[in-house]
Amino acid sequence: MRNPTHSLILAALFAGLTALGAFLRIPFPPVPFTLQVLLVLLSGLLLGSRTGMASQGVYILLGLTGLPIFAGGGGVTYILSPTFGYILAYPFAAWTAGRLSRGGNTPFSKLLLAALTGLSVIYAFGVSGLYLNLNYLAEKDVTIFQVLRIGVIPFVIPDLLKAAAAAFFAFKIGSHRSDFP
Amino acid sequence: MKFLNHLTFGQYIPAESPVHTLDPRAKILSVLVLLTGIFLVRHPLAFIPWGLLLAGLTALSRLPFSMVLRSAKPVLILVIFTSLIHIFFTDGRPLIDLRIVVVTREGVTMAVYMGLRLLFLVLFASFLTLTTKPMELSDGLERLFSPLVPLGFPAHELAMMMTIALRFIPTLLDETDRILKAQLARGASFDRGGIWKRLKAFLPVLIPLFVIVFARAEDLATAMESRNYRGGEGRTRMNPLRWTGADTAALGGILLFVALLFLADRRFLS
Numbered sequence: 001m002r003n004p005t006h007s008l009i010l011a012a013l014f015a016g017l018t019a020l021g022a023f024l025r026i027p028f029p030p031v032p033f034t035l036q037v038l039l040v041l042l043s044g045l046l047l048g049s050r051t052g053m054a055s056q057g058v059y060i061l062l063g064l065t066g067l068p069i070f071a072g073g074g075g076v077t078y079i080l081s082p083t084f085g086y087i088l089a090y091p092f093a094a095w096t097a098g099r100l101s102r103g104g105n106t107p108f109s110k111l112l113l114a115a116l117t118g119l120s121v122i123y124a125f126g127v128s129g130l131y132l133n134l135n136y137l138a139e140k141d142v143t144i145f146q147v148l149r150i151g152v153i154p155f156v157i158p159d160l161l162k163a164a165a166a167a168f169f170a171f172k173i174g175s176h177r178s179d180f181p
Numbered sequence: 182m183k184f185l186n187h188l189t190f191g192q193y194i195p196a197e198s199p200v201h202t203l204d205p206r207a208k209i210l211s212v213l214v215l216l217t218g219i220f221l222v223r224h225p226l227a228f229i230p231w232g233l234l235l236a237g238l239t240a241l242s243r244l245p246f247s248m249v250l251r252s253a254k255p256v257l258i259l260v261i262f263t264s265l266i267h268i269f270f271t272d273g274r275p276l277i278d279l280r281i282v283v284v285t286r287e288g289v290t291m292a293v294y295m296g297l298r299l300l301f302l303v304l305f306a307s308f309l310t311l312t313t314k315p316m317e318l319s320d321g322l323e324r325l326f327s328p329l330v331p332l333g334f335p336a337h338e339l340a341m342m343m344t345i346a347l348r349f350i351p352t353l354l355d356e357t358d359r360i361l362k363a364q365l366a367r368g369a370s371f372d373r374g375g376i377w378k379r380l381k382a383f384l385p386v387l388i389p390l391f392v393i394v395f396a397r398a399e400d401l402a403t404a405m406e407s408r409n410y411r412g413g414e415g416r417t418r419m420n421p422l423r424w425t426g427a428d429t430a431a432l433g434g435i436l437l438f439v440a441l442l443f444l445a446d447r448r449f450l451s
Contacts (some may be wrong), residue, residue, distance in 0.1 A: 026355070077256060080306075165383075
């Protein structure tokens with residue numbers, strides 16, 4: 001069992017790793033994709049629900065205080081950006097992934113389910129954020145289907161693969177270490 | 182081959198100005214008041230005094246105006262898009278009739294109003310991060326949230342985690358760069374094959390990275406505990422925040438400005 005100071009530091013370091021995730025771009029034409037979602041899900045899978053959630057909360061706070069660690073920069077102004085919902089989802093996605101995968105020696109299928117559920121949390125927040133932003137901040141009427149078309153369909157396949165990769169990585173790492181939650 | 186050199190650090194622009202030296206708490210609260218004020222604006226003309234305030238604040242904080250404008254970049258597309266939508270799709274008295282699209286007087290007014298509102302929201306919010314170091318902000322947030330501590334809100338822990346993350350991001354960046362280069366030298370390729378293959382190519386990068394992170398965390402936890410770290414209770418600081426008359430004056434001035442403008446907007450313009 002880890003003590004509170006240890007968990008606190010791990011959460012902080014995973015916040016740093018998630019920040020790095022925005023910069024680790026995989027070149028894949030036409031749009032290069034980042035490893036961010038992968039690291040969000042991994043922080044939940046490796047650190048457990050509470051610590052994973054804390055790490056993502058810290059990541060958001062750091063981005064809001066002006067570090068350029070979100071995909072499009074950083075700063076408080078990011079709250080108004082249409083894609084803020086996706087970022088706001090990270091703590092909850094990490095919590096969900098951690099919660100569903102707890103227990104030692106988690107089998108791969110359980111990790112995969114946890115990662116996919118975490119991913120669906122990101123999309124649920126992201127799509128609602130996009131919908132609210134466009135309808136109420138930009139005050140133009142878009143239907144939920146239009147939002148799905150711009151906010152889900154272009155990204156869902158790479159993201160599903162990232163969720164699978166997160167489960168796979170967590171499985172590989174978890175089988176080497178015994179102190180994971 | 183440099184993978185990770187996009188990270189120029191932070192939005193903060195150092196300068197010797199009365200705005201920079203304000204207490205971070207005063208700045209956080211002032212920005213909240215300003216943003217609320219902008220949301221309450223009803224008439225496009227009311228944005229003129231807001232523009233003057235923006236210019237005044239920029240001059241007072243000794244920031245180059247271009248830097249302030251640049252902070253609007255993340256939402257620029259949204260601003261333009263919103264304005265265009267409103268120009269073309271608002272009913273009212275036609276101004277220009279192009280058969281397919283009709284530009285109405287109301288549409289133009291709406292477009293200007295919506296565009297300016299978004300733009301001002303972003304620009305005023307950006308002052309906070311342009312004039313305050315991330316560390317000061319996290320200190321300020323810790324103190325602002327401290328009344329919630331008895332309810333179980335981890336104000337100190339969040340601030341401490343922000344400090345540690347801030348300290349370690351450059352280190353992690355260096356380590357990642359090193360591992361990437363080491364794997365490349367051993368024949369790894371990150372830009373060939375399908376998505377799945379490219380993702381899997383990161384396994385030999387992430388595993389050493391996680392090993393480093395877990396080892397660091399253990400070292401740091403031991404180091405902190407052997408120096409008697411036990412959370413926020415009774416902890417003192419090297420540079421305590423000090424709320425001065427200038428902070429009260431700044432917050433008061435902003436409140437007065439927003440209140441007066443709100444009254445003027447409702448009374449004479451709407």
